[in-house]
Each structure stands twice: as structure tokens, then as C-alpha cells.
Amino acid sequence: MARVGVLLLNLGGPERIEDVGPFLYNLFSDPEIIRLPTPALQKPLAWLISTLRSGKSKEAYRSIGGGSPLRRITEQQARELQSRLRQQGVDATSYVAMRYWHPFTESAVGDIKADGVEEVVVLPLYPHFSISTSGSSFRELQRLRQADPAFRRLPIRCIRSWYDHPGYINAMAGLIAREIGNCEAPDSAHIFFSAHGVPKSYVEEAGDPYQKEIEACAALVMERLEQLLGHPNPSTLAYQSRVGPVEWLKPYTEDALRELGEQGVQELVVVPISFVSEHIETLEEIDIEYREIATEAGISHFRRVPALDTDATFIQGLADLVHEAMAGPEVNLDMAAQLPKKVKLYPQDKWAWGWNNSSEVWNGRLAMVGFSAFLLELLTGHGPLHALGLL
Numbered sequence: 001m002a003r004v005g006v007l008l009l010n011l012g013g014p015e016r017i018e019d020v021g022p023f024l025y026n027l028f029s030d031p032e033i034i035r036l037p038t039p040a041l042q043k044p045l046a047w048l049i050s051t052l053r054s055g056k057s058k059e060a061y062r063s064i065g066g067g068s069p070l071r072r073i074t075e076q077q078a079r080e081l082q083s084r085l086r087q088q089g090v091d092a093t094s095y096v097a098m099r100y101w102h103p104f105t106e107s108a109v110g111d112i113k114a115d116g117v118e119e120v121v122v123l124p125l126y127p128h129f130s131i132s133t134s135g136s137s138f139r140e141l142q143r144l145r146q147a148d149p150a151f152r153r154l155p156i157r158c159i160r161s162w163y164d165h166p167g168y169i170n171a172m173a174g175l176i177a178r179e180i181g182n183c184e185a186p187d188s189a190h191i192f193f194s195a196h197g198v199p200k201s202y203v204e205e206a207g208d209p210y211q212k213e214i215e216a217c218a219a220l221v222m223e224r225l226e227q228l229l230g231h232p233n234p235s236t237l238a239y240q241s242r243v244g245p246v247e248w249l250k251p252y253t254e255d256a257l258r259e260l261g262e263q264g265v266q267e268l269v270v271v272p273i274s275f276v277s278e279h280i281e282t283l284e285e286i287d288i289e290y291r292e293i294a295t296e297a298g299i300s301h302f303r304r305v306p307a308l309d310t311d312a313t314f315i316q317g318l319a320d321l322v323h324e325a326m327a328g329p330e331v332n333l334d335m336a337a338q339l340p341k342k343v344k345l346y347p348q349d350k351w352a353w354g355w356n357n358s359s360e361v362w363n364g365r366l367a368m369v370g371f372s373a374f375l376l377e378l379l380t381g382h383g384p385l386h387a388l389g390l391l
């Protein structure tokens, strides 16, 4: 029997307050999170944004006990999945690969090689594919594989997304049904799916399938829930956690909550749909910020369905996914990261006159150069603006 390494991908989170700044710097250094036309500006901008954001982020992490529980929960999921697979006769060892904090992807790959694993199943702990999450981790793994012949030789089977897998859908519907059971009026409780957002351009310009997968997933969960409860409930899907000035997927969670309040909704059951573990966005953003907004909007009963964490049906669902991947063909990282349509992922370089893609790119580049020069002058205290007496 082959020794199988099950590589679980996740985002990672700061474990202590001092980690918040460096964690944010790693996150914003990733071109899959902020896409700049000029790669040389990625690191300076990551430094600037992480410095500006870290106060707000630190406050949020302080309010949930000083750090993210993501590593602890992901490692627990990994242990439970490993023992489930071993009980089912698979010689499996699970590994956790975080994208922006410890244990980093590189160290998980080092452990896989040291343990003499013979084949790898890559399982993102994101049910829905997004360029910014699974896509980014697949690319990171691709870079490591290209640089390392020993890793490249290992057969690899990647699971791209699993938003419609019965194990996951059943587990989600089961948790929601339990929460509905605690409601004052179970038949009319409003189910509110709050998914993590992404910038709208990811979907409309880069062809990110994330929104489609979220919508299909919410519909499947509602279908299964109706079977479990024996009645339909009203539902809403909205997107949370917007960062920065650009437009993200809509409706935004805060706006949808206010609208439901205006419509007279009294009892809300919030479902964190794109997350499979508790973390800052569930514990702080939903439980504290959105609860406050909902209460102000007149929603008197605000309940939140817990994240799946180590729910037994969910862990069995993950084990099924691994079995199915092992029985199927090799799926390499390129295949897993592929987008359905190639739109303007990296903007064109060729110059063309007029108000078009190319002029937008050059406007962007010139603005970035100007902005960096301004930043440099602010930091050093020397430059043309000082010479002119403007700074």
C-alpha cells in the first residue's frame, strides 16, 4: 500500500498580536490578493498597506483573545482526518500548509519529503475555488514543485473545489437545522448566508468561479435543509469582509442586514458559508460587528451557526474526498488552478491609443511611480516637493 500524504491548504492566521503586522505583510505581498500592473511595487505597497491596517486588525484579534485559532483548529481537523483515513485502511499522513503564516507551505513540503511519502493528495480547506485562496496556494505549490525535483517526482492529485460534495452539504444543513431547532419561530427564521467577499473584478474580469460556486452551494444547502426540516425557510446570501476602496461582490453583509431589519425580520440564523473553521471573520466580524448592526436594525434574535471545525459528518466528507481523488486520475497543480475563461488577468503591455486597457495600465503605472516617489520623499525628507517648499 502506497504511503499517501494528504496536504491540507489554508490561509493561516497570526497566533499572537506581534504576528499581525508580518502576517498582513505576507498577505498583501501576494499578487493574487492585490494585483498590481508593476510587480516591483508589490512589496513597498504591501509594507504600506500592512502598516496602515495593522492597528485595526490588532484590535480585532485582541477582541478574540489575542490571536487566531485557525492553526489549532486546522491541525485538529488534520489529525481527525488522518485517523479516519487510517481506520479505513489508507496509509495516510496529513500535513497542514498555510499560505501566509506558520506552518508555511514550504515546511509542509519539507515534512512530506522527509517522511518518504509516495503520493500526494492536495485538499484545500476552502470548499469554493477562488483565485485569492485555493488558486494562490496552488500557485505557491507549483513554484515549490518547479524548484524541487524530488517534490516534482511525487504523483499528485489536487482537489480543486468541493462546494457541492454531499458530505459537506449534509454537514452544513445538519448544523443549520440544529440552530433552527433553537429558534422561537423555526418556520419563519430567516437564514442568512454570509460568504467571504472578493473584489468584483476577480469574477468579472479574471473569471474567478467563486461567486457561482457560492450561489450553487447555498442553493444545495437550502434544498437539503428543507428535506431535513420539512418546510422551506426564507434565505438571503450576502458577502462580508470587504477590504480597500474597490467594489466587492454585493450585496454587502452590513447592507443586507439593514434591509432585512427594515423589512421587519425578527429572527436571523447567520451561516458562515465559505469558512470551515472558526476564525477572525466568524468570531469578531459576525459575532461582534454584524450582531451590533443587526440589533440596531431591529433584528431581535441574532443566532450564528458554528463553523464545521471537527464535525463528524464533515470529517467523513473530507475522507470521502480523499478516497475519490485517490481512485481518480492524477490532477496536477496547473489543472487545479485553471480558470474557466482567460480574461485580463495580467493587463496587456502593448501600447494602443485611446481610453482603453492599455492606457489604463499606463495611467496606473505612472500613478504608482508618482505615489512611490511621494512616499520616498515623505520617508527621507528630501526631494522635489521639499525643494519647491510644498512639503
Ligand SMILES: C=CC1=C(C)c2cc3[nH]c(cc4nc(cc5[nH]c(cc1n2)c(C)c5CCC(=O)O)C(CCC(=O)O)=C4C)c(C)c3C=C
Pocket: 011, 012, 013, 014, 027, 032, 033, 034, 053, 056, 057, 068, 069, 070, 126, 130, 132, 133, 196, 197, 198, 199, 243, 274, 275, 278, 279, 280, 281
Ligand atoms: C473563503 C475565504 C477567504 C477569501 C475568499 C478571502 C479573500 C480575501 N481576503 C482578503 C484580506 C484579508 N483576509 C484576512 C484574513 C483571512 N481571510 C480568510 C479567508 C478568505 N479570504 C481567512 C481564513 C483569514 C484568516 C483569519 C484568521 O483567523 O486569522 C485578513 C486579515 C484579517 C483582517 O485584517 O481582516 C485580510 C486583510 C482579501 C483582500 C481577499 C481577496 C482578494
Ligand SMILES: [Fe+2]
Pocket: 196, 241
Ligand atoms: Fe481574507
Ligand SMILES: [Fe+2]
Pocket: 241, 242, 281, 285
Ligand atoms: Fe475581516
